[in-house]
Amino acid sequence: MIKRWLIGALSIYIVSFFMEGISITGFKGALFASIVLGIVNVTIKPIISLFALPITIITFGLFTFIINGIVLLIASYFSTSLQVAGLGTAIIGALFLSIINSILTNALDKKE
Template sequence: MTKFLLRWIASAASIYITAALFENVYITGFDAAMLAAVILGIANMIVKPIIVLFTLPINIVTLGLFTLVINGFVLKITAGLVSGFMINGLFTAILASVVLSIVHVVLSGILGVKKD
């Protein structure tokens, strides 16, 4: 249970930090970041695999780089579902998803939370 909470806090903090780094990414507070972390986790479990499956030919042709677009799209979907979290533009969402991933890896390392 402790690992779950630490991962959740790391995800929420990553979203909050990413919003602070980008001019076109807005978040109202840490409570919105906590909700966004839950929704993003669910979207990554359910929506992302379906999108990856349907875009597999494009992903193969681009040698996996289209996954960055998919990650940005899933982050944009999350921002659309969470009030208090907004991203202006798909390109911003793509860049924010890359930064979000990097920040999350760093914070998870600092908190000592590894993926099983």
């Protein structure tokens, strides 16, 4: 669990380093933002996903990218250490965050 949290924080830090519209206040801020993003993912994202289910079905799942962007934007609202410029930036940032998180998880979570 701690490893996932650190991987999430590192992913947020990397995304904020490369994306202009996303900023984070240091690695401690990334750690806090990772906690907030995890809480939002567990509590608010299922509700949004449920209400957006018809649109998600019509778009063959592509609306999930927008849902992830909305979740990142909501997390930035609750976290003082994470700032996201807008919804477009949040959607692209969430996409990169997912990719980087997946790469880091696969690289660092190898089982012997």
